[in-house]
Amino acid sequence: MAEVGLSDILAAVLAFSLNAYVLFGGADFGGGVWDLLASGPRQRRQRDVIAHALGPIWEANHVWLILAIVITFTCFPAVYARLGTLLHIPLSLMLVGIVLRGSAFTFRTYDSQHDATQRRWGRIFASASVFTPVLLGVSIGAVASGRLAGNGTGTFVQQYVEPWFTPFGLSVGLLALVLFAFLAAVFLTLETSDRQLCDDFRWRALVTGVAVFFVSWLVLVLSRREAPLVTEGLLGSRWAIPLHVATAASAIGVLAALWYRRFRLARVGAGLQVSLIFWGWPLAQYPFLVPPDLTVEHAAAPDTTLKLVLIILGVGAIVLLPSLWYLFQVFKSAPADQETGHA
Amino acid sequence: MPDLLAARSQMAMSLAFHIIFAVVGIGMPVLMVIAERRWQKTGDSICLDLAKRWAKGTAILFAVGAVSGTVLSFELGLLWPKFMLMAGPIIGMPFSLEGFAFFTEAIFLGIYLYGWDRISPRAHLWAGVAVAVSGAASGVFVVIANAWMNSPTGFDLVDGHIVNIDPIAGMMNPMAFQQTLHMTLASYAATGFAVAGIHALLLLIDRTNAFHRRALSISLMLGAPAAVLQPVSGDISARSVARTQPAKLAAMEAHFETAASVPLTIGGWPDVERGETRYAIKIPYGLSLLAFHDPHAVVKGLNEFPREDWPHVPIVHTAFQIMVALGSYLALLSLWIGAMAIRRRDLVSNRLLLGAIALSAPMGFIAIEAGWTVTEVGRQPWIIYGVLRTADAVTPMPGLVIPFILSTLLYCFLGVIVAWLLYRQIIRSPKPTEWTRVYSPREVARG
Numbered sequence: 075m076a077e078v079g080l081s082d083i084l085a086a087v088l089a090f091s092l093n094a095y096v097l098f099g100g101a102d103f104g105g106g107v108w109d110l111l112a113s114g115p116r117q118r119r120q121r122d123v124i125a126h127a128l129g130p131i132w133e134a135n136h137v138w139l140i141l142a143i144v145i146t147f148t149c150f151p152a153v154y155a156r157l158g159t160l161l162h163i164p165l166s167l168m169l170v171g172i173v174l175r176g177s178a179f180t181f182r183t184y185d186s187q188h189d190a191t192q193r194r195w196g197r198i199f200a201s202a203s204v205f206t207p208v209l210l211g212v213s214i215g216a217v218a219s220g221r222l223a224g225n226g227t228g229t230f231v232q233q234y235v236e237p238w239f240t241p242f243g244l245s246v247g248l249l250a251l252v253l254f255a256f257l258a259a260v261f262l263t264l265e266t267s268d269r270q271l272c273d274d275f276r277w278r279a280l281v282t283g284v285a286v287f288f289v290s291w292l293v294l295v296l297s298r299r300e301a302p303l304v305t306e307g308l309l310g311s312r313w314a315i316p317l318h319v320a321t322a323a324s325a326i327g328v329l330a331a332l333w334y335r336r337f338r339l340a341r342v343g344a345g346l347q348v349s350l351i352f353w354g355w356p357l358a359q360y361p362f363l364v365p366p367d368l369t370v371e372h373a374a375a376p377d378t379t380l381k382l383v384l385i386i387l388g389v390g391a392i393v394l395l396p397s398l399w400y401l402f403q404v405f406k407s408a409p410a411d412q413e414t415g416h417a
Numbered sequence: 418m419p420d421l422l423a424a425r426s427q428m429a430m431s432l433a434f435h436i437i438f439a440v441v442g443i444g445m446p447v448l449m450v451i452a453e454r455r456w457q458k459t460g461d462s463i464c465l466d467l468a469k470r471w472a473k474g475t476a477i478l479f480a481v482g483a484v485s486g487t488v489l490s491f492e493l494g495l496l497w498p499k500f501m502l503m504a505g506p507i508i509g510m511p512f513s514l515e516g517f518a519f520f521t522e523a524i525f526l527g528i529y530l531y532g533w534d535r536i537s538p539r540a541h542l543w544a545g546v547a548v549a550v551s552g553a554a555s556g557v558f559v560v561i562a563n564a565w566m567n568s569p570t571g572f573d574l575v576d577g578h579i580v581n582i583d584p585i586a587g588m589m590n591p592m593a594f595q596q597t598l599h600m601t602l603a604s605y606a607a608t609g610f611a612v613a614g615i616h617a618l619l620l621l622i623d624r625t626n627a628f629h630r631r632a633l634s635i636s637l638m639l640g641a642p643a644a645v646l647q648p649v650s651g652d653i654s655a656r657s658v659a660r661t662q663p664a665k666l667a668a669m670e671a672h673f674e675t676a677a678s679v680p681l682t683i684g685g686w687p688d689v690e691r692g693e694t695r696y697a698i699k700i701p702y703g704l705s706l707l708a709f710h711d712p713h714a715v716v717k718g719l720n721e722f723p724r725e726d727w728p729h730v731p732i733v734h735t736a737f738q739i740m741v742a743l744g745s746y747l748a749l750l751s752l753w754i755g756a757m758a759i760r761r762r763d764l765v766s767n768r769l770l771l772g773a774i775a776l777s778a779p780m781g782f783i784a785i786e787a788g789w790t791v792t793e794v795g796r797q798p799w800i801i802y803g804v805l806r807t808a809d810a811v812t813p814m815p816g817l818v819i820p821f822i823l824s825t826l827l828y829c830f831l832g833v834i835v836a837w838l839l840y841r842q843i844i845r846s847p848k849p850t851e852w853t854r855v856y857s858p859r860e861v862a863r864g
Binding site for chain 1: 486509516521524527532535582584
């Protein structure tokens with residue numbers, strides 16, 4: 075293996091911040107999915123649990139996406155320019171989803187508590203929570219499939235639609251949606267002390283956990299034809315077997331933990347499982363950031379910039395980590411719906 | 418609509434929308450901290466209510482600002498990929514720092530909003546201070562990135578490519594200090610007077626309302642000093658513009674021919690074809706004095722620049738006049754308020770003054786939008802002054818009018834709703850039944 079350069083470190087940081095967005099932002103999106111699918115006798119209370127779980131932190135999770143974007147345009151400007159140009163349509167639609175979702179949630183929290191108003195905001199919030207992850211997945215699928223060569227020829231559809239509107243892209247979109255819903259369901263089991271409510275989310279987690287397995291297979295099968303780099307990486311490379319074994323182990327572990335109501339264990343396991351599935355993507359296409367031509371080394375900004383970004387990340391972490399730790403200390407308390415009054 | 422115009426319009430609209438939230442996110446935490454401090458010192462429960470309302474206002478606007486800011490971080494690439502390809506490695510620095518400041522603000526805002534009963538009063542107040550400081554810091558970093566576009570430094574230009582990058586030198590560009598000072602003061606003045614104006618209006622209707630009285634005095638404590646300092650900062654900015662971007666200054670002043678002892682042009686309509694400004698008031702030596710602090714100084718006119726390098730003169734000139742007029746109104750109003758306060762007169766008993774304050778509510782924000790129009794339209798046709806033209810930076814994707822229309826509709830929808838919410842949540846005087854909701858929205862939601 076070649077020497078690890080500054081650009082490799084920053085590419086790794088980029089992947090980590092996307093991983094964090096998938097975990098934390100993903101759980102937020104998934105919460106919206108379960109808001110949409112809330113059903114049964116405890117429908118209203120399911121929605122309350124979701125709203126409260128999102129409440130204190132929801133603005134903060136976009137920071138991982140912003141961090142990924144900023145690292146991309148500072149350290150890998152060619153990648154940012156390429157994606158901004160060729161994925162204009164899915165990324166713009168994704169933004170519409172992010173805006174509608176975030177605002178609808180705020181408005182629902184602060185607007186009148188009448189049922190009709192609440193439902194209206196709730197519907198916008200929930201439907202945006204479904205289509206935004208799909209578009210995120212579709213964009214990732216387009217990158218992985220190596221169709222973003224950007225030679226600037228062809229019709230509008232050939233240049234700006236065909237690279238992402240593919241069965242493989244859509245399957246990655248579906249995978250993102252199912253993964254986020256799964257994460258949220260697992261996380262939500264710990265957000266309530268009511269056993270019946272907890273069971274609602276437990277069942278949802280078990281069902282989506284199984285769905286994750288099937289959709290992952292679908293993605294892998296479609297990748298053979300449409301994203302050869304991914305297939306090669308996931309089936310042929312040295313890390314492939316350990317990765318699959320670890321993923322399978324954590325998947326089974328999560329299902330077992332859910333079954334036996336070991337919810338804390340399930341939460342950790344689900345985070346691990348989703349991260350492992352996520353990492354299959356950057357590992358498979360390394361050293362490419364945007365196949366078939368933009369590699370980590372090739373697309374990187376000058377070393378001066380890379381060094382400074384690393385320093386800023388370090389200093390930023392020194393400020394942020396204690397602040398975050400303090401935030402969690404302040405909120406370390408009983409499940410949401412047990413708290414009383416005067417918060 | 419041509420693609421370039423659509424892209425510029427979309428960017429202009431996104432920024433015009435986002436800046437309102439950014440500005441309130443800088444100013445409102447200061448109000449909430451002052452109110453909390455007063456409550457802690459005096460035990461005045463109205464101040465506590467105000468602190469909570471302003472905290473909620475900060476939360477709503479911060480949330481909307483966070484999403485519109487996320488949108489902007491994408492739009493830079495969706496609309497101007499070639500600009501970011503060139504500028505990313507330099508202006509990425511302030512943007513990275515802004516990311517951290519934003520995150521810090523989010524964390525401490527969370528602590529502030531939900532921590533009333535969980536941490537000590539002292540720690541709670543400091544959490545508020547952390548929100549205010551990190552809010553101001555994020556504004557400063559973003560404005561530094563913009564200042565770089567106006568006076569780019571920290572690189573060498575070789576065959577149209579940027580090489581030998583020094584991002585620190587880029588951040589220390591000649592406009593950085595001037596623009597950040599001007600914008601930070603503007604945020605405080607605009608937020609302070611917007612809040613003061615609304616409560617002054619309500620006091621005109623209900624003079625004895627103690628809630629609005631307290632709100633008025635706290636918001637003026639922030640707005641008035643900032644508005645008085647702003648002309649000084651404006652003078653510093655104008656002199657730097659004269660040195661670094663003479664074409665922009667010439668457009669601001671509709672100054673067509675290079676000359677010495679140039680008068681200051683107030684108002685009027687620039688006729689670009691004939692190179693003269695009609696119906697304007699001219700103050701002798703004014704521009705030479707303002708731009709170089711010397712009545713006989715030579716000021717470059719637009720004739721020094723090729724015609725295709727001129728910004729749109731009537732827009733820049735008019736926007737500049739609007740900004741200066743509104744800024745002067747706020748500064749004079751602040752002096753009046755200050756004079757009243759020193760003589761310990763009751764502001765509320767003077768209906769003329771209350772009316773003048775009520776009238777000022779939108780002025781700071783209009784001045785900010787006008788000021789950004791001067792900065793941005795005045796830099797055209799360049800996206801990076803003297804380095805890259807806006808027309809060369811736009812995305813090759815056709816049909817940009819569609820995203821423009823979509824985002825316009827989205828922003829209009831959001832704007833209307835935010836205004837409605839703020840009215841319901843913050844401005845209206847409280848009813849007793851609402852107290853529970855202020856303390857615990859969730860309880861009421863269930864009950």
